[in-house]
Amino acid sequence: MADSTATGARPADEPGQPPKLTTSALADQAPAQSMAQRITPFEVSGGVDESGKLLPVDYEKLTREFGATPINTELLERFERVTGKRAHRFMRRGIVFSHRDLGKILDRYEKGEPFYLYTGRGPSSDSMHVGHSVPFEFTKFLQDTFDCPLVIQLTDDEKFMHSKKLKLEDVKKFALDNAKDIIAIGFDPSKTFIFNDTGGIMGTPFFDNVISMAKRITANQIYGTFGFNSGNNVGEIFFCAVQSAPAFATSFPHIFGDNPAKVRSIPCLIPCAIDQDPYFRQCRENAEQMKCKKPSLIHSIFLPALQGPGSKMSASIDSSAIFLTDTPNQIKNKINRFAFSGGQDTAEKQRELGGNTKVDVPFQYMTFFMEDDEELARIKKAYESGEMLTGEIKQICIKYLQDYVAGFQARRKAVTDEVRQDFFAFKQLTYQGNPNPVKKDSVEEKKEGGKTKVGPGHAKKMSIGRTKPEN
Amino acid sequence: MADSTATGARPADEPGQPPKLTTSALADQAPAQSMAQRITPFEVSGGVDESGKLLPVDYEKLTREFGATPINTELLERFERVTGKRAHRFMRRGIVFSHRDLGKILDRYEKGEPFYLYTGRGPSSDSMHVGHSVPFEFTKFLQDTFDCPLVIQLTDDEKFMHSKKLKLEDVKKFALDNAKDIIAIGFDPSKTFIFNDTGGIMGTPFFDNVISMAKRITANQIYGTFGFNSGNNVGEIFFCAVQSAPAFATSFPHIFGDNPAKVRSIPCLIPCAIDQDPYFRQCRENAEQMKCKKPSLIHSIFLPALQGPGSKMSASIDSSAIFLTDTPNQIKNKINRFAFSGGQDTAEKQRELGGNTKVDVPFQYMTFFMEDDEELARIKKAYESGEMLTGEIKQICIKYLQDYVAGFQARRKAVTDEVRQDFFAFKQLTYQGNPNPVKKDSVEEKKEGGKTKVGPGHAKKMSIGRTKPEN
Secondary structure, eight states, X not given: OOOSOOOOOOOOOOTTSOOOSSSOOSSOOOOTTOSXXXXXXXXXXXXXXXXXXXXXXXXXXXXXXXXXXXXXXHHHHHXXXXXXXXXXXXXXXXXXXXXXXXXXXHHHHHHTOOOEEEEEEOOOOSOOBHHHHHHHHHHHHXXXXXXXXXXXXXXXXXXXXXXSSOXXXXXXXXXXXXXXXXXTTTOOTTTEEEEETTTTTTOOHHHHHHHHHHTTOBHHHHHHHXXXXXXXXXXXXXXXXXXXXXXXXXXXXXXXOSOHHHHTTOOEEEEEEGGGHHHHHHHHHHHGGGTSOOOXXXXXXXXXXXXXXXXXXXXXXXXXXOBTXXXXXXXXXXXXXXXXXXSOSSHHHHHHHOOOTTTOHHHHHHHHHOOOHHHHHHHHHHHHHTSSOHHHHHHHHHHHHHHHHHHHHHHHHTOOHHHHHHHHSOOOXXXXXXXXXXXXXXXXXXHHHSSOOOOOOOOOOOOOOOOXXXX | OOOSOOOOOOOOOOTTSOOOSSSOOSSOOOOTTOSXXXXXTTEEEOOBOTTSOBOOOOHHHHHHHHTOEEOOHHHXXXXXXXXXXXXXXXXXXXXXXXXXXXXXXXXXXXXXXXOEEEEEEOOOOSOOBHHHHHHHHHHHHHHHHHOOOEEEEEOHHHHHHHOSSOOHXXXXXXXXXXXXXXXXXXXXXXXXXXXXXXXXXTOOHHHHHHHHHHTTOBHHHHHHHHOOOXXXXXXXXXXXXXXXXXXXXXXXXXXXXXXHHHHTTOOEEEEEEGGGHHHHHHHHHHHGGGTSOOOEEEEEOOOEETTEEEEEOOTTOGGGOOBTTOOHHHHHHHHHHHOOOOSOSSHHHHHHHOOOTTTOHHHHHHHHHOOOHHHHHHHHHHHHHTSSOHHHHHHHHHHHHHHHHHHHHHHHHTOOHHHHHHHHSOOOOOOOOOSSOOOHXXXXXXXXXXXXXXXXXOOOOOOOOOOSOOO
């Protein structure tokens, strides 16, 4: 992790000497005997000595531990030579004291090659103090010196996730307030871009729901629910929050309107295969804390792989699946060659003992794709009794799958890029809901009465406060 | 985690009976003796018995373990009564077999209250098979039945993060291809919204960089770097990737243009306080794998709290900090009352022994806010020699801080919402860079020659392929 641009050891400060072009600090660094110094992005403490005295932060030690490089006289001189400007007082006095690859930036400036500045702030409150202004003062100096773009990130998402008490609306407000303070340091608007993470850089009402869910799930819960461990990447661990967001109507202002107080009372029903249930258990556990409705679910089983009902089809194993792009011939060959049979080894034995529809893949597929219940029951009976042979049931299955896939392929041909764009558009949707809803009173009556038939009520358009599309 | 809407036990299937309105499946469920069934969103296996035979998935066991509720005859009958439609063959045959709170959705439909459908797919390949179409076929039936909005999430971010070999461009392409297949199932475009996570719902070039970084960081690395553990929430654990994204010029197409191949060669320099270094160590470690330049850094120390140089100012401890909103009087009182002094207890002892500027907070503050090196050196000498008293050095410090804060406040007044909006706009930036860059040859010469003075080169505008703002 150590830099390759090490520029030598930093000279010790000489007390009582006038400030000079060196990193020797007037803001002197601490002695090395500090016992429990602790510096992370979340805690800054120089430690306490035996007598309970607060110790200054030992920045030299920190630089060594972090593997950064002290800024030395030679580098400061090069900075002044290349930029033609005097080093900032923070640099002259060791307040700006260490770096990584600063030399490479000076190389680029020297050659007129582009680079930019990036700094930021975690907007944890609306009160900035003079300590907060130090890195921004220095950044302004660098922007003035290099005449280059500057991006400033306000990590409102971070502060939201790290705080027990801060609400999302709090940190968003802090970000906007802090931005004004930062601007007042004196940045050039023509060269500076400021953004908050929950703003337009990636933030949307959808992302707000993602982070609101993420805040409520610990890594431990994810490990338990999904079988992950701390060797998984942080994207995998975070992702469940992304899959939760669509379960909240507030994620879709272009569909449901942008009044969250109203919109969050709208629940959803999630049809999914049973393996997706863990995501939504997690979601349901936290939904009410987010003042949203729990999503409802309805689960399906898996279409078995050709090899049998112990697994599901896999897109990466060609012989396990019938693809939506398969030709009639491919379908025929796959069923004939690969479909696990519940029939007997010989026609004679099949006639005698019959087949087992519980494990017979062709029969299982027909339960998915054949609409006619009576025909299906007839086939079941015939196959189990031995009246129908393996080859015969496969032929029927092949026909149904060929028909299904051919029907799909015909519709698929009509799906152009324009058709797709229409589905992806942030447009209003038009829907009716129940054309004959029961009046509230009738529903109560019905519930009490138990078996009263539901009568038609007012035809009410199922819509609430839609507004113009966002994003 | 169990639902409150339990509808009773599921009747056992009767082999050989015709299909009827029940969850008894023709696609029969497995016997209970399976030994190593494993169902997560990432693995589906019914297990293997002692003889090595693949076992069917035991869905009843799964429903119990997940705490979901089997769909029983009563619920199916209610579905048909409320919707006025025959239950889908998947429901009749136990292919759609379990639920959570489906009753609540039927309640809402009955009353004409709004709800919506949500389903999705992880686009792990461009080949969808007939197994993938099962949940979508059923979803189409539900949309036709309920006449309600449907949102379909394509989790390209998930598939990217879970796959060693898939690139971001692969999963984005799969998402768009899969969308066409899904549309061909027959969804109604006026009621259906389809989106991919890395698309407009929250996805931006910035988000692409966030997830590209997240994929390369394990939770273990975060625990080590930030002192977190598995009790932290997944947002905290993920966040480092969000702080990395601005270090890549490709996050800002409105500034640098939208040609990633060119733009990713542009590095940044990050001025920050030293406590932020861990974020960017992580970023630097992975930057080159992402085909981007490592960011350079330049670190500052902390402005000490009023209580002394062992900690930094805290916005939540009023007496620790000088706020940018403090009045001249507040500043005076805070310095006089709270600023830790390196002086002696009495004026006599101070005259005799002098003060310690290394721990004296008023002196430390002056190293930050007083520009004049000679004046600062004079004060240092006077204070350390005992010529200057504690009260005197505090007065000087008060004056400098009052001036600094007053200057800030005057500029702050001019920052209106409109001014802020200009900084937040996705607009092109205008900058010049080095007005006199050295020609490449001269730089080489200079490096070889060692001390050659840098001469003016071509004045080159530091800009590359900017395009119109995105987002």
